[in-house]
Amino acid sequence: MSVLSTACVRQKLREVEGACHEALLGRAPPAIPALVARDIEVREAKLHPPKEGLSTPLGRARLLHDMASIELQAMELALRGLQEYPDAPREFREELAALTLSEAGHLKLCLDTLEDLGHRWGDWPVHLSLWQAVSAEDSLLDRVLIVHRYLEASGLDAGDRLLRRLEGLGRPDGTQDVIELIHREEIGHVDFGSRWYRELCRAQRIDPDHDFPVRMGGLRQRLPYRTENLAVEIRLKAGFTMKEILEMEDWRLRSRREASSPSAFSRPAFPPNS
Ligand SMILES: [Fe+2]
Ligand SMILES: [Fe+2]
Numbered sequence: 001m002s003v004l005s006t007a008c009v010r011q012k013l014r015e016v017e018g019a020c021h022e023a024l025l026g027r028a029p030p031a032i033p034a035l036v037a038r039d040i041e042v043r044e045a046k047l048h049p050p051k052e053g054l055s056t057p058l059g060r061a062r063l064l065h066d067m068a069s070i071e072l073q074a075m076e077l078a079l080r081g082l083q084e085y086p087d088a089p090r091e092f093r094e095e096l097a098a099l100t101l102s103e104a105g106h107l108k109l110c111l112d113t114l115e116d117l118g119h120r121w122g123d124w125p126v127h128l129s130l131w132q133a134v135s136a137e138d139s140l141l142d143r144v145l146i147v148h149r150y151l152e153a154s155g156l157d158a159g160d161r162l163l164r165r166l167e168g169l170g171r172p173d174g175t176q177d178v179i180e181l182i183h184r185e186e187i188g189h190v191d192f193g194s195r196w197y198r199e200l201c202r203a204q205r206i207d208p209d210h211d212f213p214v215r216m217g218g219l220r221q222r223l224p225y226r227t228e229n230l231a232v233e234i235r236l237k238a239g240f241t242m243k244e245i246l247e248m249e250d251w252r253l254r255s256r257r258e259a260s261s262p263s264a265f266s267r268p269a270f271p272p273n274s
Contacts, residue, residue, distance in 0.1 A: 002030035004076055007037040009111065009121055012072070016104045019079055020097040029083035036076050036131050040122035045129050054165055060175040061119040063162070067182070068110035069126035070155065074189075075103035077130060077147050085140050089203075092196055099189055106182045113174045129224050141200050145215055148193025149240075150223060153248075156190055156238060159183035160231035187238045194239025213247045225255040 003012050003019045023029060035042075052059035078100035082093060111121055130151050134143060163183060166176045201208040230252065235245050 007039040023082035041125040043125035045127040061117045064114040071107040073130035157228040157231045190238035
């Protein structure tokens with residue numbers, strides 16, 4: 001049984017380090033399941049129950065639960081990348097293995113803090129929107145762009161807004177500490193994507209300035225649409241160029257227009273935890 005097909009979240013955490021090690025050794029990976037297994041209810045994000053405000057203990061517990069679901073998918077997507085791209089540069093794969101374990105640390109932190117607050121994994125449903133944004137047909141450049149420069153970068157925008165909402169609540173529990181730590185480390189994950197996107201382009205003699213909008217445009221229809229304001233300073237720290245940020249801002253405005261059109265509901269909104 002692989003980490004991706006095991007349903008139990010704590011079992012996944014116990015096995016992920018060994019799975020990274022196996023992948024780095026190039027041992028034949030287990031088949032990638034179409035959908036990752038869960039030990040709790042999976043439901044489309046738009047059908048999740050409404051959220052309480054963050055000033056309430058229930059609202060903060062729900063936030064930690066939603067974050068745990070996102071961190072779990074981030075861990076699984078990173079591991080999937082290690083298993084699906086055995087021919088990627090060695091340094092890339094080693095950094096991706098470290099990133100996988102960093103996501104595992106985020107997941108454990110969310111689960112432990114959720115329990116400290118008197119709640120459990122499974123108290124709410126989860127979605128698989130992030131997992132469903134990738135495809136077995138993705139080139140490595142596609143995957144780096146989707147996972148690390150789109151999904152994780154959108155998480156930076158959401159994290160920035162969340163931290164502003166949590167400020168002023170007086171730290172009634174550990175939620176703010178968890179979000180701050182994750183947000184800090186996620187800047188490194190997105191920077192990993194930015195650096196390697198350019199490096200992989202260079203190796204393939206592709207101009208990244210030309211490629212970025214073209215490739216993003218090609219992936220557009222299957223990515224969750226985003227409406228969150230861009231955290232410009234944080235994206236710059238995470239390796240985005242100003243040109244890329246302006247292109248993403250244009251993407252965001254188009255997403256917002258599409259969100260008000262009747263066909264918008266065929267694509268989930270992102271980030272789902274905002
Ligand atoms: Fe994370
Ligand atoms: Fe991450």
